Amino acid sequence: MLSHDVLVVGAGLAGMRAAVEIAPKADVAVLSKVHPLRSHSGAAQGGINAALGSNDSWEAHMFDTVKGSDYLGDQDAIEIMCQEGPQDIYQMEHLGVPFNRTSQGTLAQRPFGGSGFPRTCFVADITGHAMLHTMYEYLKRRGVRVYEEWLVLSLAVEEGVCCGVVALDIASGQIHPMRAKAVILATGGAGRIYWGYSTNGHASTGDGMALAYRAGLPLMDMEFVQFHPTTLKANGILLSEGARGEGGYLRNAAGERFMAHYASERMELAPRDVVARAEQQEIDDGRGVDGCVLLDTRHLGEKVIQERLPQVRQLAVDFAQVDPVKNMVPVRPGQHYTMGGIKTDAWGATSLPGLYAAGECACVSVQGANRLGGNSLLETIVFGRRTGQAAASLAAANGLPPFPQGIVAKAETDVRTLMARESGERIASLRYEMGQTMMDKVGIFRTRERLSQGWEAIRALRERYSKIGLQDKSRTFNTELVAALELGHMLDVAEVIALSALQREESRGSHFRRDFPERDDVNWLKHTLAFSSDEGPHMEYGDVVVTRFKPEVRKY
Amino acid sequence: MQVVFKVQRYQPERDGQPYFQSFPLELPERATVLDGLHQIKDERDGSLSFRRSCRSAICGSCAMYINGAYHLACNTGVETLKAQEIVVSPLPHLRVIKDLIVDMQPFFEKFERALPYLMTTTPPPERERLQSPEQRRAFEEMINCIQCAACYSACPMVWTDPQYLGPAALTKVYRFVSDSRDEVGRQRLALVDNDHGVWRCHTIFNCHIACPKNINPTWSIQQLKRKTIARRLRFWERG
Numbered sequence: 001m002l003s004h005d006v007l008v009v010g011a012g013l014a015g016m017r018a019a020v021e022i023a024p025k026a027d028v029a030v031l032s033k034v035h036p037l038r039s040h041s042g043a044a045q046g047g048i049n050a051a052l053g054s055n056d057s058w059e060a061h062m063f064d065t066v067k068g069s070d071y072l073g074d075q076d077a078i079e080i081m082c083q084e085g086p087q088d089i090y091q092m093e094h095l096g097v098p099f100n101r102t103s104q105g106t107l108a109q110r111p112f113g114g115s116g117f118p119r120t121c122f123v124a125d126i127t128g129h130a131m132l133h134t135m136y137e138y139l140k141r142r143g144v145r146v147y148e149e150w151l152v153l154s155l156a157v158e159e160g161v162c163c164g165v166v167a168l169d170i171a172s173g174q175i176h177p178m179r180a181k182a183v184i185l186a187t188g189g190a191g192r193i194y195w196g197y198s199t200n201g202h203a204s205t206g207d208g209m210a211l212a213y214r215a216g217l218p219l220m221d222m223e224f225v226q227f228h229p230t231t232l233k234a235n236g237i238l239l240s241e242g243a244r245g246e247g248g249y250l251r252n253a254a255g256e257r258f259m260a261h262y263a264s265e266r267m268e269l270a271p272r273d274v275v276a277r278a279e280q281q282e283i284d285d286g287r288g289v290d291g292c293v294l295l296d297t298r299h300l301g302e303k304v305i306q307e308r309l310p311q312v313r314q315l316a317v318d319f320a321q322v323d324p325v326k327n328m329v330p331v332r333p334g335q336h337y338t339m340g341g342i343k344t345d346a347w348g349a350t351s352l353p354g355l356y357a358a359g360e361c362a363c364v365s366v367q368g369a370n371r372l373g374g375n376s377l378l379e380t381i382v383f384g385r386r387t388g389q390a391a392a393s394l395a396a397a398n399g400l401p402p403f404p405q406g407i408v409a410k411a412e413t414d415v416r417t418l419m420a421r422e423s424g425e426r427i428a429s430l431r432y433e434m435g436q437t438m439m440d441k442v443g444i445f446r447t448r449e450r451l452s453q454g455w456e457a458i459r460a461l462r463e464r465y466s467k468i469g470l471q472d473k474s475r476t477f478n479t480e481l482v483a484a485l486e487l488g489h490m491l492d493v494a495e496v497i498a499l500s501a502l503q504r505e506e507s508r509g510s511h512f513r514r515d516f517p518e519r520d521d522v523n524w525l526k527h528t529l530a531f532s533s534d535e536g537p538h539m540e541y542g543d544v545v546v547t548r549f550k551p552e553v554r555k556y
Numbered sequence: 557m558q559v560v561f562k563v564q565r566y567q568p569e570r571d572g573q574p575y576f577q578s579f580p581l582e583l584p585e586r587a588t589v590l591d592g593l594h595q596i597k598d599e600r601d602g603s604l605s606f607r608r609s610c611r612s613a614i615c616g617s618c619a620m621y622i623n624g625a626y627h628l629a630c631n632t633g634v635e636t637l638k639a640q641e642i643v644v645s646p647l648p649h650l651r652v653i654k655d656l657i658v659d660m661q662p663f664f665e666k667f668e669r670a671l672p673y674l675m676t677t678t679p680p681p682e683r684e685r686l687q688s689p690e691q692r693r694a695f696e697e698m699i700n701c702i703q704c705a706a707c708y709s710a711c712p713m714v715w716t717d718p719q720y721l722g723p724a725a726l727t728k729v730y731r732f733v734s735d736s737r738d739e740v741g742r743q744r745l746a747l748v749d750n751d752h753g754v755w756r757c758h759t760i761f762n763c764h765i766a767c768p769k770n771i772n773p774t775w776s777i778q779q780l781k782r783k784t785i786a787r788r789l790r791f792w793e794r795g
């Protein structure tokens with residue numbers, strides 16, 4: 001049986017950061033359903049935050065993050081991230097990340113939404129791409145074994161300890177048990193649940209969240225879904241917040257900079273939840289253009305755009321046929337980030353011994369009810385590193401735990417049954433309806449009525465999912481099988497999102513209830529914890545860690 | 557818009573040889589080739605197999621050979637091809653695993669041979685290593701590479717010399733040779749100063765034409781050639 005000290009599931013920035021930390025100390029392997037370089041971290045554009053400037057401070061970064069999170073983020077974890085972040089960024093620089101520079105040769109930083117200081121380091125507008133490639137290169141240098149294009153199907157748990165995974169080698173179609181002393185989930189976000197309305201690539205299907213949830217672990221704060229203000233209508237592709245960070249405006253049909261009515265001080269650089277709601281309000285009130293508002297960067301000039309936003313320009317040209325040097329680009333809010341996730345402590349440990357989580361699939365929680373742009377890449381490297389440290393220590397102290405009997409046979413039967421079903425509904429139609437339902441009913445503006453309809457609709461889709469049929473009967477590289485398994489994960493997580501949102505009767509950060517428009521700290525300054533049960537998600541609630549900053553009115 | 561997608565198919569368990577299959581499609585105005593492939597997979601034949609991830613031209617999954625040229629399927633507008641028939645095949649000269657999916661292993665083996673990581677001999681400072689914007693500009697173009705293997709597939713020297721590092725890996729070498737922070741330039745030049753390195757390049761420029769990110773590997777390779785010669789001369793002068 002394949003076995004390693006530590007198995008890292010996911011080769012985005014969080015997973016690879018964890019693996020390179022472990023490599024000198026223990027035998028570590030990484031599994032990823034796409035080649036590491038195809039991971040979604042590579043799509044991150046705008047940058048990564050840290051207080052590096054001589055008149056900036058980690059306390060200021062911490063305050064902005066706490067306030068941005070609408071006071072739901074756990075302040076002990078936020079403190080760690082903001083305090084340790086600068087060193088982690090310097091380390092990325094030492095590994096070779098080609099950050100943009102100031103004329104003095106130090107790391108350049110640009111302003112980003114919700115931050116009181118320009119503290120976003122960047123590589124043009126391909127920051128994630130440059131970091132992901134550097135991290136992969138370093139992973140290779142460290143000689144870490146990578147199981148490329150392997151899909152994890154389930155976690156192996158025996159006697160209350162996580163002892164490995166069951167995985168499908170996509171190319172051969174073979175199913176393998178894999179033993180380990182520790183498993184780290186770093187499977188990224190779940191944006192594709194909002195199919196067609198998400199900035200996320202096709203691999204962001206919430207697999208790790210679903211695997212942990214099915215294994216009995218709680219998913220925390222899943223109702224907090226970030227909508228990004230500047231996405232393209234055709235397919236949800238993102239235009240970086242860097243466009244506004246560099247000075248771009250948002251205008252309505254009348255040409256007015258409408259943010260003046262919603263966040264007169266920070267304007268376009270208010271946090272994303274505020275800007276996304278403002279846009280949607282403008283569109284709903286008939287001041288939009290064909291379901292969009294307009295991103296105006298014309299005044300920045302070709303030189304700045306070419307030097308600092310080349311990808312934004314190319315994406316607008318390729319996918320909206322508009323050159324932002326000369327014209328305004330129609331944009332609208334689209335699903336972007338999953339603030340919630342698998343509940344962990346500040347070392348990435350979950351409540352299941354042997355199981356860890358880091359990155360977007362985890363919830364430590366530093367993003368709370370609304371993430372600030374540039375804080376997610378930071379979360380991946382800070383908590384990726386810490387989780388790697390913790391898992392390596394666990395592996396050093398323990399032997400291989402026992403592995404459950406029959407788990408591979410069960411996975412094999414499940415896959416065979418799914419593939420054997422001759423006729424049935426197509427996964428594509430279910431996926432489409434799921435995305436439509438989530439955007440319409442569990443979107444930017446929420447009400448009890450819509451949320452209950454959304455929850456019912458997702459439950460109905462789960463029923464229909466049990467009758468899907470696949471046309472691809474080959475075991476070699478069966479991408480239809482992969483898509484079907486991913487859809488199963490997404491539907492589980494979608495149900496948790498809808499029900500968590502239905503039960504939270506207040507408005508906080510990205511979760512806006514028209515029927516409960518105020519934040520309610522008395523009853524709701526707490527984390528949602530969704531557990532799986534036979535009747536669907538079962539909710540419990542946990543305390544928020546408040547240390548330095550007491551909740552205040554959040555105004556921008 | 558009405559077009560016919562003619563797609564190369566191959567399922568190893570079933571087909572002795574690859575063959576083409578045609579799908580008449582009705583696509584929205586601004587559809588990309590990837591949208592077309594998805595439409596086939598979603599509505600017509602779920603077994604059509606291809607790689608994709610970001611669908612925004614940054615992850616390098618979807619390089620293909622489309623109407624006689626190298627493209628990323630995800631950022632190629634069907635309309636821009638100005639054709640009634642869209643012929644899609646996998647990257648030529650790489651082993652086909654299934655339909656449009658090729659074996660990328662040889663490509664990534666060469667990537668690893670290129671020592672694709674920053675190497676230094678001095679210990680890192682407490683903060684960042686300094687680098688001026690001008691110094692950074694020297695390798696700015698190369699960091700856009702998404703390792704999609706279009707250039708590799710297009711290079712006739714790769715077809716004839718299986719040992720040849722190829723345009724992507726050599727571009728990677730030059731990316732580090734020209735990074736002011738890297739301190740093992742001589743080792744890197746020695747690595748490529750041979751028949752399976754820079755001297756295999758006959759400046760055919762296919763790689764540049766193929767690159768969907770508009771990078772020019774031939775130029776990088778010529779820079780490397782110059783530097784390897786300078787290195788040899790320095791050795792020779794010193795006796």
Ligand SMILES: Cc1cc2nc3c(=O)[nH]c(=O)nc-3n(C[C@H](O)[C@H](O)[C@H](O)COP(=O)(O)OP(=O)(O)OC[C@H]3O[C@@H](n4cnc5c(N)ncnc54)[C@H](O)[C@@H]3O)c2cc1C
Nearest residue numbers: 010011012013014033041046047152188359360374376377
């Ligand atoms: C378009 C876009 C732009 C962004 N820009 C920024 C930005 O400028 N700044 C910022 O801070 N944040 C940004 N973000 C957010 C940030 O990029 C992500 O939150 C972060 O990169 C997630 O990293 P990760 O390592 O957690 O997951 P990912 O990079 O998504 O990696 C997930 C990994 O898990 C693997 N995986 C998943 N499921 C399985 C399975 N079942 N079996 C095996 N492997 C599996 C995948 O193959 C992949 O390797 C952006 C996000 C998007 C979508």
Ligand code: FES
Nearest residue numbers: 611615616618630
């Ligand atoms: S899907 Fe990522 S480059 Fe085309």
